[in-house]
Amino acid sequence: MSDEESVMESQQPSDSLWDEEHVWLDEKKHPNTFKMFQSDSKAPICLLKAVFCELLSILGGNNNSVDFTYLNGQKGRVVMIPMAKSLSSFMDQAWKLRWIDSILDHMVPMGNDKDDAAEWLSFFLGKKYDGAFMLASEALGLPLVL
Secondary structure, three states: OOHHHHHHHHOOOOHHHHHOOEEEOOOOOOHHHHHHOOOOOEEEHHHHHHHHHHHHHHHHOOOOEEEEEOOOOOEEEEEOOOOOOOHHHHHHHHHHHOHHHHHHHHHOOOOOOHHHHHHHHHHHHHHHOHHHHHHHHHHOOOOOOO
16 A cells, blocks of 8 residues: 555544434535535534534635625625633734634625724624623723713
8 A cells, every 4th residue: 555545544534433423414405515425415513524624724724714605695704713711812812813803804894994893793792791791891991881
């Protein structure tokens, strides 16, 4: 067996993969994925997630986002959002990876700027999580008067 064949064989999913949790693929709704799984109507969730991560890596490059167009013509964006265990790690990840900027950039329609998008996002978060919003405002030195 050549080195290339050896590498290819080592990268093949094990048979136990098919014993794990899976989803059913509809050939009409998922024609490309259906073909990827060689016309099998089920696919292991862990393998789909692995392929998804690889696609994000390929399509996103050094950006942590991938732009796409929905079937109805609307533009969309997938943004990879890191997990954070504390405010400090959240802030580090936000500055380093610029994922929040990526979300804001995508939200901004023509004629508006990133500040508008930040205001909309802040409004939504403040409305949905009012207690946390008040605490964050106070931590920023912007106490809210009720």
